[in-house]
Amino acid sequence: MADTRPRRTFAVISHPDAGKSTLTEALALHARVITEAGAVHGKGDRRATVSDWMAMEKARGISITSAALQFVYRDHVINLVDTPGHSDFSEDTYRVLSAVDSAVMLIDAGKGLEPQTLKLFQVCALRGIPVITVINKWDRPGLSPLGLLDEIERQIKLRPTPLTWPVGEAGDFRGVLDRRTGEFVKYTRTAGGATIAPERRMPASAVEADDAEVWAEAVEGHELLTLDDADHDQERFLAGESTPVMFASALQNFGVAQLLDLLLDVAPGPSATPGVDGTIRAVDDDFSAFVFKVQSGMNNAHRDRLAYARVVSGRFERGMVVTHAATGRPFATKYAQSVFGRDTTSVEHASPGDIIGFVNAQALRVGDTVYDGAPIEYPPVPSFAPEHFMSASAGDIGRYKQFRRGIEQLDQEGVVQVLRSDLRGDQSPVLAAVGPLQFEVVEERMKNEFNSPIRFSRLDYQVARRTDADGAVALKGKRGVEVLQRTDGSHLALFVDQWRANVTARDNPEILLEALPAGGS
Ligand SMILES: Nc1nc2c(ncn2[C@@H]2O[C@H](COP(=O)(O)OP(=O)(O)OP(=O)(O)O)[C@@H](O)[C@H]2O)c(=O)[nH]1
Ligand SMILES: [Mg+2]
Numbered sequence: 442m443a444d445t446r447p448r449r450t451f452a453v454i455s456h457p458d459a460g461k462s463t464l465t466e467a468l469a470l471h472a473r474v475i476t477e478a479g480a481v482h483g484k485g486d487r488r489a490t491v492s493d494w495m496a497m498e499k500a501r502g503i504s505i506t507s508a509a510l511q512f513v514y515r516d517h518v519i520n521l522v523d524t525p526g527h528s529d530f531s532e533d534t535y536r537v538l539s540a541v542d543s544a545v546m547l548i549d550a551g552k553g554l555e556p557q558t559l560k561l562f563q564v565c566a567l568r569g570i571p572v573i574t575v576i577n578k579w580d581r582p583g584l585s586p587l588g589l590l591d592e593i594e595r596q597i598k599l600r601p602t603p604l605t606w607p608v609g610e611a612g613d614f615r616g617v618l619d620r621r622t623g624e625f626v627k628y629t630r631t632a633g634g635a636t637i638a639p640e641r642r643m644p645a646s647a648v649e650a651d652d653a654e655v656w657a658e659a660v661e662g663h664e665l666l667t668l669d670d671a672d673h674d675q676e677r678f679l680a681g682e683s684t685p686v687m688f689a690s691a692l693q694n695f696g697v698a699q700l701l702d703l704l705l706d707v708a709p710g711p712s713a714t715p716g717v718d719g720t721i722r723a724v725d726d727d728f729s730a731f732v733f734k735v736q737s738g739m740n741n742a743h744r745d746r747l748a749y750a751r752v753v754s755g756r757f758e759r760g761m762v763v764t765h766a767a768t769g770r771p772f773a774t775k776y777a778q779s780v781f782g783r784d785t786t787s788v789e790h791a792s793p794g795d796i797i798g799f800v801n802a803q804a805l806r807v808g809d810t811v812y813d814g815a816p817i818e819y820p821p822v823p824s825f826a827p828e829h830f831m832s833a834s835a836g837d838i839g840r841y842k843q844f845r846r847g848i849e850q851l852d853q854e855g856v857v858q859v860l861r862s863d864l865r866g867d868q869s870p871v872l873a874a875v876g877p878l879q880f881e882v883v884e885e886r887m888k889n890e891f892n893s894p895i896r897f898s899r900l901d902y903q904v905a906r907r908t909d910a911d912g913a914v915a916l917k918g919k920r921g922v923e924v925l926q927r928t929d930g931s932h933l934a935l936f937v938d939q940w941r942a943n944v945t946a947r948d949n950p951e952i953l954l955e956a957l958p959a960g961g962s
Contacts, residue, residue, distance in 0.1 A: 446513070448711055448794030449704050450520040450751070451573075452537045454565075455547035456555035457526035460577045462504050464547060464691035464700075465523040466490040471637055471697045472514040492523035494739065494783035497885050505530055505882055506736060507537045509749060509780045509796045517705050520796050528557050529876025532855055533734070536807060536822050538564055540733040540751040542794065543571045543708040545700070546684075547691075550576050550583030550611045554592045562597050565681075571709060572684045574601065575700060580690040583611030586662065590671075590686065600683035602673040603666060605699055607688040608652065608659045614690055615652055616640070617699065618659045620666070621673075625656060628695045638694040679709060711793035714753050716810075716817045724793045727814025728755030728763060732805050733822065735854045738890045739783040746850065747798040748805035749780065755813060757791035766810040766818040774811075776800040807855055826957035827858055827873030830902045830935060831880055834869045836894030841868070847891030848872075852928050857883055860925035860933060871900065871925055873933070902935035904942045906954040915952050919945065 453461040469491060492508035493499060504525040511520050522541060524534040538544065544565050548554060565572050576589055584592075590601040605617035608625060616627040625648050629639045648656045666672070677683040685703060689696030713723045722729055730750040737746040757777070765772040778785035778798040791797045799805060808821040835844035848870060852859040857879050860871040874880055880897060887895040902923070908916065913924040913932050921941040924934045934954060936942040946954045 444518070444790055444792060446516055446518050447705075448518050448520060448792060449543075449708050450541050450711065450794040450796070451543045451545055451704065451708060452507075452522045452524055452534075452541045453545045453547065454524050454534060454538070454558070454561045455526050456549070456552075456557040457503065459526065459547040459549040459552075459555075459558070460691040461526060461547055462490040462492050462523050464545075464575065464577065464689070464697070465492045465508075465510065465521060467691045467694045467697045468519075468521060468701060469510055469512060470694060471701060472512045472519065491782035496889065497882060503527060505878075507533050507734065508782050509798075510782060511779055511796065512781075514701050515705060518792075518795065519701075519704070520794055522796070526557055527876070527878060528560075529874070529878035531557075531560075532825050532875060534561065535564060535825075536733045536855070538568060538570060539820075539822050540731065540749075540796070541570065542711060543573065543704075545573050545575055545704075547575050547577050548589065548593075550578045550589065550688075551581055553584055553589060554596050559596060562599075566597075569681060571679055571681060572599070573700075573703060573708065574599075574684045574686045575696070576686065576688050577691050579607055579611050579614045579688050580693050580695070581612055585610070586688070587665075593684065593686070599681075600671070600677065601686045602671050602678070602683050603686040603688075604673055604703060605687045605696065606659050606663045606666070609655045613655070614688075614693070614695060615655060617688055617696060618656075618663050619699070620663055623663075625652070626699070627652070628693070630693055636694075638697075640698065673707070675707060678707060711753070714819065717820050718818070720815075720817060722754045722817050724754055726754040727812065728757050728761065729753045729810060729812035729817050729819075730757070730797070731819040732799075732807055732809040732811075735805070735807055737850055737854065738886060739785075746801050746803070746853075747778070747780070747785065748802050748809075749796055749798050750805075750811065752791050752793050752795045752797065753819065754793055757795070757797065759787070759789050761813065763811045763813045764816070765804055766812060766816065767806070768804065770804070772802070772804065772811050774799065776802070806853060823958050824855070824858060824929075825875045826959050827875055827905050827933075828903055829874045829877050829880070830900040831872045831874075831897040832865065832869050832900055833872050833883075834896050834898075836896045840893040843891050843893035844887070844895070847887045847893055847895075850891070851883055851886065856886070859928050860935075861928075862923070862925045865925075871935075872897075873905065873927075873935075900935070901937055903938050904936040905933045905957060906936070906942055906946070907957055908932045908934045908953050908955070912952045912954065915949065916945070921945075 609615040734749040779788040
């Protein structure tokens with residue numbers, strides 16, 4: 442049967458450590474899809490959150506790869522993607538931003554706007570993704586609420602329009618003033634924040650004496666905002682001019698219900714999407730979907746490779762045969778799954794906004810489109826300028842086959858970019874990364890998942906420019922540069938430093954040497 446419930450598809454983004462995975466967990470807890478939150482303890486000894494399933498993520502308490510969760514809240518289907526904050530993994534985060542309709546941007550109340558948050562915000566602005574702001578960790582001492590709003594307004598030029606206002610300063614979080622109703626939503630702590638935090642809603646007249654003073658301050662703040670014209674305006678929000686703001690403690694599960702309600706009330710659902718050639722695919726048109734992520738290693742018991750696709754238009758029914766735009770070949774969708782962290786279950790139907798996983802669909806790559814009916818192809822996801830380069834080889838020559846398979850898989854996932862040249866041969870590809878943590882992920886996964894330890898040797902390059910086959914020939918033998926070919930066919934010229942790249946470009950204007958989009962810090 443067709444599921445016509447409305448969809449909300451969004452990414453949680455921020456600088457590392459602001460609490461994205463903890464918030465993801467809190468949202469799932471609140472929607473009652475999990476019964477107890479894992480983030481009971483701080484980093485290190487906590488049990489993993491549903492979204493941080495990878496061994497390395499559990500060990501380090503950071504997110505390395507984005508994770509998708511689907512659940513139902515009220516009468517809506519929520520598709521949430523928790524993204525890694527670390528700039529070394531920003532390619533992954535950017536891929537996710539190509540597949541969502543809105544973003545929840547977290548700000549650590551103690552730290553304010555941080556560099557990576559700013560960068561991610563700029564991507565949202567560029568892509569026209571409306572942003573909801575959550576000021577998190579209000580249970581800990583932090584900045585003043587007005588100071589935080591001021592930072593948002595000044596640094597990202599977005600008008601902050603708080604929908605809730607904290608009752609109690611940072612570190613003394615009693616609840617929030619719901620600015621739409623004027624009520625006090627009072628929170629109660631639970632042990633370690635592991636279960637849903639009970640909340641009581643009351644009119645101003647029922648505020649107890651204990652809370653009277655902080656309540657009066659909150660009311661003052663709220664009135665000030667109203668005078669300052671900082672009330673939510675749906676059109677301005679959708680146009681990317683303003684951002685609704687909420688206050689929360691993901692760890693205590695405070696403010697989570699308000700965020701879910703807000704997403705349902707104001708966040709946009711799926712809408713018509715343009716293809717590369719400008720043709721528009723309406724939401725209720727024939728089925729089409731866009732692959733934004735490929736991941737394996739989710740299940741140690743059997744080899745799996747999941748291609749995550751966002752349904753852009755039409756109704757998906759498992760078993761339908763669609764067209765793979767990149768090859769024009771038919772693609773059978775028998776093994777479609779819905780995804781919840783590392784768990785997958787067979788999915789029968791999906792609607793625009795949903796994220797589905799295709800198991801062991803070897804043909805599908807990041808950026809690919811599959812469609813039914815009239816052809817459509819969605820724009821590719823950009824890959825970033827790598828700034829770190831390693832020559833890699835099998836640590837154990839006897840396991841070369843595993844080595845090859847592992848590198849191929851990690852390449853397809855985009856864990857690193859893989860470059861090759863005749864000169865270096867297939868045995869020692871060059872791995873190129875936006876940030877060095879990516880190499881650690883490769884090292885760990887090669888050893889554990891592919892059973893082939895890897896040996897790295899650092900290459901003395903810092904800059905990559907895109908060139909072409911003619912450029913490759915022309916640059917041969919020049920000093921301080923080497924040309925390799927990426928798996929997607931493009932030629933990259935690697936230079937020892939920026940100076941050498943600039944001089945080479947200046948002295949050889951006939952050679953194509955194009956800068957790549959910057960990704961890292
Ligand atoms: N006090 C307090 N701590 C929090 C809160 N939310 C998260 N934390 C803690 O902050 C740390 C980072 O939380 P994560 O949820 O892993 O942060 P993240 O944004 O997902 O981090 P990356 O994915 O690595 O970028 C953990 O120790 C959490 O327990 C909060 O509301 N209050
Ligand atoms: Mg995380």
